[in-house]
Amino acid sequence: MSLTAWLLEEAPRSRLQARLGQGYAGWRLFSRNPLAMAGLAIVAGLVLVAAAAPLLATHSPVAQDLAARLTPPGAAGHWLGTDDLGRDIWSRLVHGARITLAVVALTMVLVAPVGLAVGCVAGYRGGWVDAVLMRVTDVFLAFPRLILALAFVAALGPGIENAVIAIAVTSWPPYARIARAETMTIRNSDFIAAARLQGASAARILWGHVVPLTLSSVIVRVTLDMAGIILIAAGLGFLGLGAQPPSPEWGAMIAGGRKYILDQWWVAAMPGVAICVVSLGFNLLGDGLRDVLDPKQR
């Protein structure tokens, strides 16, 4: 029997086969969408570049060469040119991918569980628990995200770690809202009633029944938000509140290049293009994931 036939079997013979079969069916749906595949390729590319940064970089990302400052792309072995301190832009971009990826991964790890937990608990328990948790959420939602992040960074001090913390603190409320809304529709369904009739504890129902259903919409939303998070990180870097020099953070790189934008356009344009492409990649990936994961569309 071929692997495909095994995966698509109507009557799987083990838990593993059932789960892999579901995964494969989802993958088939996903892979039929060319835009989603493009998004996946971009995100996978980002991960690869970040992982292999030392191999891909032609120069050190921080080594200055004042003799070769503002070299245009392609000249003297600098594929994408050099910046005002003569640093190779290609090498800085490649190393910057690590920072971007770290920011994205860290916020995802910090934000999604918090939002999910707050939203699911609030939605399932209702009553005063819901009221308290949602008012706290509202407080965070009341401020524009970038402004709130700026305030946090101003309080904590500039730096990439603090930027991540600031982004995380300002990003979780929308996930709590989504998780809560989903939970409230799930809470009244018969399969939850059946679980309660079996004597299942609230924790078991939340973890085993509610979270798996809310998780997919939160994942989709996180992926779609990644673009925004990258932009905020870049924005903080641009304002000098994120990554500090000489760190090759993309936003900071744009900030450094803005003085030369008319004559030496590549200094700002190269990291700008990188931000654009990666944001687009996450958006496309999120859209594709939504088509596969949204249970309402199945």
Added chain:
Amino acid sequence: MIDVRDLTVRFGGGRSAVTAVAGVSFRVAEGESFALVGESGSGKSTVLRAISGLNPDWTGRVLVGGAEQGRRRTAAFHKAVQMVFQDPYGSLHPRHTVDRILAEPVAIQRLGDAERRIERALEEVGLGGGFRFRYPHQLSGGQRQRIAIARALILEPRVLLLDEPTSALDLSVQAEILNLLRRLRAERGLTLLLVTHNLAIVSLMCERLAVMQAGRIVETMDVADLRRGEAADGYTRHLIEASRGYRRVTSA
């Protein structure tokens, strides 16, 4: 086995409070099959949810197996009383395999020997092992309802609450499910409490029935009387008449 006395259920509070069930009393003997019949809004499902513990906002007394029931139910209650829902599409978790759906109650009640129990439960509802690792969306409505019945019976309950268990199913599938419920009841000596609007199903499945209207029981009767069409209450007679199909009244 089930003894309900003066059960009243109100929804909402203050002025907008709605009394869904007003002072309902009835008893179901051990091994008996009893039906609550009525139209939508009569409160029949609300009674069932109050007995099952799903709805805590009730007053009156509910005794199951001689034990007085409060707002919160014990693990022993959950093992003894199980329920099958109306909608086979909504009562199974969409992301759980049949295996997980059936394994969960065994794990919650710490019965052990899940492997053998799951296989037997599937066998009993007429589904082979080939269904064990499927997801609900790979099953038909009738198959899903069989899984829901297997899930209820895997705890070996003594009381089975049935909330319109076949009204979402096709006629031919309904016949299969009703036969299955009849067989399981006979084999296990189950006590059934069936909520339905369909008098023909009551006649097939039950010994006694209570007819509900606007939150009250208007009549409690034997099924033998139902079959003969002998009802004391006018509303009951009206329901029996209406369930025979359309009667053309020659209008002037």
Added chain:
Amino acid sequence: MTGAPLLTVEDLRIRFRTERRTVEAVRGVGFTLGRERLGIVGESGSGKSLTGRALLRLTPPAAEVTAQRLAFDGIDLMAADARTLRRLRGRRISMVMQDPKFSLNPVMTVGAQIAEALRVHGGVGRREARERALAMLEAVRIREPARVYGLYPHEVSGGMGQRVMIAMMLAPDPDLLIADEPTSALDVSVQAQVLSILDDLVSSRGMALIFISHDLDLVASFCDRVLVMYGGRVVETCRAADLAQASHPYTRGLLAARPRIEAEPADLPVLRRDPAWLEEGS
């Protein structure tokens, strides 16, 4: 029944094409309809609802509809352009669906919706539309038409909503009403009222009715003629009064599978499906 049939359907086929395979949901359905009550019964997936929708050309976009002949009162529905169809729908052919909640506009009062149906299809003025809408509400036995006229759909009960739907669909005085499970969401006592309204309207206006249902008893007692559908095909056509003596094993199986109030309790005979029923020409 007089003269040429009002509706002729010959070899109606509805296909759904997906990437991997083609599913034929309706396979060669044919019937004629005069000024009568025609019941279409079948289980879910039998194609009965799709057949009803195809008559108004209201099938989902993915569906591929073909027919040798699909003619309503001399008009070829397969060849008709969008404009002709729009004029037919509502004015000469109406449809009542299972759940009124999804068919009524939630932000318009029910009276305004009926009046609008009249103005669009009947070309009558504002005041006359209002008066005729009130008369329609009365015709479907709504006790206080003036009060109900000003209610929004969420303020009316299921039974009243369905009566409003019928009033709206009947306002332009159509020649054919297609009712798809019009009473399945209703309680039996309300169901009887709605049916008797339909019944009256059919006999007093000489309207043709296609009544799609899964309820054999209801169809047998309400309609004149019955089509039994299975697997996208009409397996049996008979007079409604003779449904109890149906000859096709599927119909007989369905009849036997019904629980009956008077019957002594015994296991119900289970329908055994014969693959031969799916074969065309059987």
